[in-house]
Amino acid sequence: MIDIISTAVCDLRKLQAMSDKEQSLMPLVPEQAAILGKCASAFYHAVKEKFNCMAILQNVDEAVSFGSNTSGVWHAEKRYSLKLSRTVEVSVWKDDLTCHQVEAVVNAANEKLKHGGGLAQALCDAGGPMIQKWSDDIIKQQNKVPTGTAVLTFAGKLPCKYIIHAVGPKVSQNPSLKEVEYAAPLLYNTVNTILNLVVHQNITSVAIPALSSGLFNFPRDRCADIIVNAIKQFHELRGFQGKNLEIHLVNNDEPSVREMSRATRAILDPTSTSGSYSWAVKSQNQTMTSSSSNSSQMCSLQFKNIMLYLKKGSIEEEKVDVIVNTIAQDCDLSQGLISGAILMKAGRKIQDEIYKKKKTFSKAHVYETEGYNLDCTTVLHTVCAHRTDPKARQILHKLILDCLKKASALEYKSISFPAIGTGNLGYDKKEVAKIMTNAVAEFGDQYTKKKLDVYFVVFPTDSKTMEAFENEMKGRKRETPEVHHDVTSFASTSKKNTASETPTLEIQSASSEALREAKSWTINILNASDNMTIQNNHVMYLDQRDHENLLSLQKKFNVCIKEFFRNGKGGITITGNHSHVSCAATEVESMLCKAQEDFARAEECDKLYSVVRWSCKDVPWIQTPEISAILEKAYLAGLENRVFNNHRFNLKSLTVIDNTGRVGSMKRTCLLAPFKSLNNSYYARIPVSGAKYFDKDIKVVEDFGHRIVKVEKLENIVLKQLFEMNMQRLKHKPKRLYQRVSAQFCDLICRVGFQKEFAPPAEQKCGSGIYFSSTVDGAIKLWDEQEHEQYIYIIQAQVLTGNSANGSPELILPPPLGKDPLDRYDSVNDSKQTYVIFSGQQALPEYLFICAKSSAV
Incomplete structure (x- = not known):
């Protein structure tokens, strides 16, 4: 019996090892590309939740045009959405703000509310002259609307009730880093004021554009990060007060939409595979940026579950789980530009901790500390050899691998590296680019966990280093062979386009079985008939908002959607035009996956709470199944710190520090029997x-x-x-x-x-x-x-x-x-x-x- 089983396993695995990579790339005919283009976010989410696979769409924008409306009418395009809570949803849209369907739109105004250009003029032209008159009345009363604040007027003929005139900061045409850093808090204040107005006016939906990034010249990527971070912090401080609210991040230009999508996924949902990859594909399909490119664009490479990005920026400003630092042998952070900048941002405590670590691990090449005032959980300080050391290149390669392995072991989702060795250590920039990229590629071949984002961060003025890394990544892209194959169910009706023009879907997974299931499900959903039944008993957990969304899907795709539950089995049937059924079915599958995950998360919290509980007499609100489960999962994952609600929880010292600096003690109590981590989880x-x-x-x-x-x-x-x-x-x-x-x-x-x-x-x-x-x-x-x-x-x-x-x-x-x-x-x-x-x-x-x-x- 065992010999039969072993032979079966061996034969099938050999077959799959030869075929899985080829099968993962699926050409799409125009109709199929149009379907996925209309419901990409839902498709990504369903594939991830059902099969733990990653889906990547390529060249789908071009394919969508075959099946799209050509009447010239602008159609709103929802790119991404997530719920911060059961009552607050954030979504990213490509749409014309003058016709976007919300209760209030935000206008990018100036201090005198003179709406003579850009978005302000477009809103006034569409809404009528009363908008400018109401604005003038406000200026008569208060002289100006200071930068960082906002005021409210009615919206005239616009399809909304209110306009919020928000005044963001203005910077010069090519602003310096210092000028941007000075203006950033003002933009944060602007967004905070908008949200306060929305809450106090009981507004249920608001559309916010990329404020200050147009005529006011604020860098688009930083603008997106600040807006999304402001929303996140407002939520964490419970500013929404439990009210129902939809926040739409709306722009009509692709670069702004892409940046808003990136920032939303990275900041509000850093574990989202689907989100990161949908954005990454768009980056991959564009020409590699040059050293003079705007920093909002990034080069990218993919190594299985690893996404590698190249970007301009300052390493100490990175908003990731792990920041990598490069330090001297004596661990003095004040030496060197990179470590000095990290020390200045993080504060003196980071230096104190690394000195303590040096006493304990005197010969270590990687020291781990907290992030302190940095926007990260952990800093990995690397001690690299000078280029004159015969083993310098091997040491650098190993350092990159060690940092990636540490990030993987702690189940972090993102890590940022500076260009290690290109400063005082004297390495050749091209050589560093090659060594670091090789290390990521090597790690990617072995990495089987959930997606990890890796960033190479080059200082904005270091054009030679940026050029070296860009050339290395360009070379990598050219070396990647194009895959040509025939998938009968897809290719039979497709046009003979070149590989660079053919719309394709790539599905990736660490499991060959999951990959095949995801592909089979995709083929079924894309080849839907005029009637499709989705069986899933979690239909009983759909809430009022979900049922409203089902009604909306009926109208949007002109289909009939019916729920059923009989003989212990439930689900949803969809009837209509077959392509419309496919679109609606994809959205419904995603909705059911969300209900399924909400149910599982509640079960998980209750079960964890039944066997282990976290408590703190100074912070009683952690003594709930949800918060206790969050802390327990972080503890089992080996994380040292967890931050939420303006409190930093140290899971090793079992202490908690609030925003005033007051320290309290926590307790972890196993109710049945003590237990430890099982592969960084339970x-x-x-x-x-x-x-x-x-x-x-x-x-x-x-x-x-x-x-x-x-x-x-x-x-x-x-x-x-x-x-x-x-x-x-x-x-x-x-x-x-x-x-x-x-x-x-x-x-x-x-x-x-x-x-x-x-x-x-x-x-x-x-x-x-x-x-x-x-x-x-x-x-x-x-x-x-x-x-x-x-x-x-x-x-x-x-x-x-x-x-x-x-x-x-x-x-x-x-x-x-x-x-x-x-x-x-x-x-x-x-x-x-x-x-x-x-x-x-x-x-x-x-x-x-x-x-x-x-x-x-």
């Missing part, structure tokens, strides 16, 4: 092999014409503790049972355990609970075939069935044992072939068997 999926992991029942898979391609051990510290507690309560030995699940729920079951929403059987003959089969063949028969999935997923579990009674369809709890309604059976069954439990804590997932269907091998 759960993990670990590939396994060998006889001890297989049961004779698995042979049944072969009898059904399928083959096992992978076995994973599912570990979860929290679920194990809760299961063992229930085992003591029930005083019965667990049974080894099986459940067949869909691909998108494998990771969720490992993370939060079994839920009835994850795997409803074809028929609920025994009641509304969590179903298991006593055999593998029973599991294959009990659950419907997932037509579009490439593999069969079976989870082996230990299940506490305890005292079990015969089941019946109407049961929502086990039947009572006797007259006492509180004294019930532990489970129900169907002739002891199928068992149903009604609490997820009675089951512990142990192994996941991934089996290839006979048609997939």
Whole structure:
């Protein structure tokens, strides 16, 4: 049996190793490109949440024009959105502000409110002369509107109720770094004033452009960062007061839209794969920037799950998880331009900490400290050899790798490097560019975790170093071979375009099985008929806002959307024109994924809170399931600090510092039994092999014409503790049972355990609970075939069935044992072939068997 399994695994992996890279690039015909162009954000999100894959669209803007409206009418384009809370949503739009549908629009005004140019004039022309008259009345009363403030007027003929006239800072045509830094707080104040006006006027939706970046010359990238950071801090200080609000970041020029999209993803949702990659693709499809380019544009390269960006900037101003510093052997940060700038921004405490680290690790080449006043969590200080050292180049290469490995181990999402060695150490700039890029490429080949953004940051005036890195990255792009292949379902009707013109979709994943599932799902969604059914029991968790969005999708795509829930299975059906159905289905899948993740996150918080709690008498608000879970996950990940609500939590010293500098102590209490991190988390999926992991029942898979391609051990510290507690309560030995699940729920079951929403059987003959089969063949028969999935997923579990009674369809709890309604059976069954439990804590997932269907091998 083991030899058969080993051969199956070996043969399939060899086949996949040869084909996965080719299969990841999929040419799109114009109609398919148009579909993805209309719902790109939803598509990225669904692919990530369902399969943990990254999707990249290339040349889709050109393809969309084939299917787009050519009447000349401007159409609003929503590029990205996320919720800061259940009541506040931030989104990025490409649209004309004069016709954008919100309650209030923001005008980029001057201190005298003379709307004679740019956006101000466009709004006045569209809204009518009353806008200027109302503005003049304000100036008569208060002489001017100072920079950093804003005033409110009605909107005239505009399709909104109010205009907020906001006065941002003005800088010279080519502003110096010092001038920009002086103006930055004024722009922050402007945005803060806008948000205060919105809240106090009970405005429910507001459109904000890239203030000061037009006629006022403020750098576009810094403008985007400041606006988004201001929104984030306003939210963290609870300025929105729980009110419902949509914040639209709206511009009609592509560079501003791109920068707003980048900043929103990087600052508000740094873990978002889909967001970062949709922006990165646009960067990749453009010509590489020259050393004289605007700093808002970035060169980029991709190495599997690593995105490498080259940008102009000051390393001490980076807003990332990790900043890398280069220091002298004696660890004196005042030596050198880079370390000196970091010392000045971070404050003296960073120097004190590194001296302490030097005493403990006197021969270290990388020292880790807190970020202190820097906009990062951690600083990695590297000690690099002078170029005259015979091993200097090997040392530099290893330093880059070590920093990347540290960032990976702590599950950080972003890291910024300066051009190490190009200053006092005397390295050749071209050589540094090559060594650093090679190190990232080498690490990228081995890196299998979630996306990591890597930035090479070159000081704005150092044009020679920028040119060296640009040339190295250009060379890398030219060396990357173009992939030509035929995917029947896509290429049969496509035009014969060149590789640089053909719209394509690339899907990437560390798992070949997940890659194939994502591709199969994509083909199914793009080739939709006039009627599509999406089955997902999380439809019951859609809230009022979601149902409003469904109504909006009906109108937007001219389709009919209906929800259903019958016989324990729920979902949504969509009917209409097939391309419109595809668009709506993609948006619905994303919506259901969001509901699914919200449900899983709540379960995760509750389960963590059941076994471990964080407390602090000085900060009582951390003693909630949500905040306690955030701290616990950061603690298990090995993070030293976590900052939110203006408090810095040190997870190693167990202290908390508020914004006044007052220090308090925290406590981590394990309620059941002490436990430590499991691969920087509380759960993990670990590939396994060998006889001890297989049961004779698995042979049944072969009898059904399928083959096992992978076995994973599912570990979860929290679920194990809760299961063992229930085992003591029930005083019965667990049974080894099986459940067949869909691909998108494998990771969720490992993370939060079994839920009835994850795997409803074809028929609920025994009641509304969590179903298991006593055999593998029973599991294959009990659950419907997932037509579009490439593999069969079976989870082996230990299940506490305890005292079990015969089941019946109407049961929502086990039947009572006797007259006492509180004294019930532990489970129900169907002739002891199928068992149903009604609490997820009675089951512990142990192994996941991934089996290839006979048609997939």
